[in-house]
Amino acid sequence: MKGHTPHSVKDVMTHTVVAVGLDARFKEVVAAMNRWQVTAVPVLEGEGRVVGVISEGDLLLKEELRDEDATMVGQRARLTDYAKAGAVTARDLMSSPAVTISASSSLPAAAHLMVHRRVKRLPVVDERGILKGIVSRIDLLKVFLRKDEELADEVKQEVIERLFPVSHQSIGVKVVQGRVTISGTVRDASLIPVAERLAGAVEGVVDVHCDLRGPTIAAPT
Structure with a gap:
């Protein structure tokens, strides 16, 4: 990284992003993550507008809750998780709306958003919500290099x-x-x-x- 501070998200973000469409099937999402060694993928509609994100945690619910009974007392608080566990397409698997950030945002702003919203990465979008890149926690640490x-x-x-x-x-x-x-x-x-x-x-x-x-x-x- 060159130049003087403050740097912005555009200086550290990854421009090539693995993403899936709303109708991507469960196994297609898993295959994409495995092939590109990523832990989450943005979900896009239309010309590339980010509408959600699927993480490994979203996918693992299918395995975690496989033998559980969603009607049991005390499990109502996890109704969303049970819905995801039964999902077969990105449309129903994703967490939505997606937590996103603009390329011009500062690195402290990105770090604060990640901590506050408890996410490990942020899709970077333009003013129309079109995907331009992705920034992760390790990207924010690049300034220390x-x-x-x-x-x-x-x-x-x-x-x-x-x-x-x-x-x-x-x-x-x-x-x-x-x-x-x-x-x-x-x-x-x-x-x-x-x-x-x-x-x-x-x-x-x-x-x-x-x-x-x-x-x-x-x-x-």
Whole structure:
């Protein structure tokens, strides 16, 4: 990944997506997942509009509930699961409506949506709901693959040089395994916490150790 933060979903998403139509049969969905080694597939209608998602969990209900009695007391809360267990096409297997996201959304927004909605991946759609890609939890972690040199350059250019245009040359930035160390003396000590916060916000940074100091004031004689 190149360029400065903030990155968006379009920078990390997978553009080639395995998807199925509403009328895809149960075994066709399983075969598609197995062939392409994916754990979920979007369900499309028309010209590619995402209407749902089928996950491995949706498919496993057929096996999990095979010997259960859906009429037993206490099982009413799982009526949706029993319906999926008896489904034979994507139309009835899928979870709908699909939880989707736009390509221009930020990575924190995607992460928040995944956690809040308890999903492991998000179909990426345009303003019409047409499938453009997919982003998974591992995709969001790609920012942590950025090289230390790239992170150091961004911290220097986007944080240090902007906050300390006069004293930036006396400030050192070192990055090892994503951990940033900033050291040196600055004229305005009030900006030190700001520098630490902004450096930590650079995508790919794991931790920040800020060793900046304000100007030394000579004691009166």
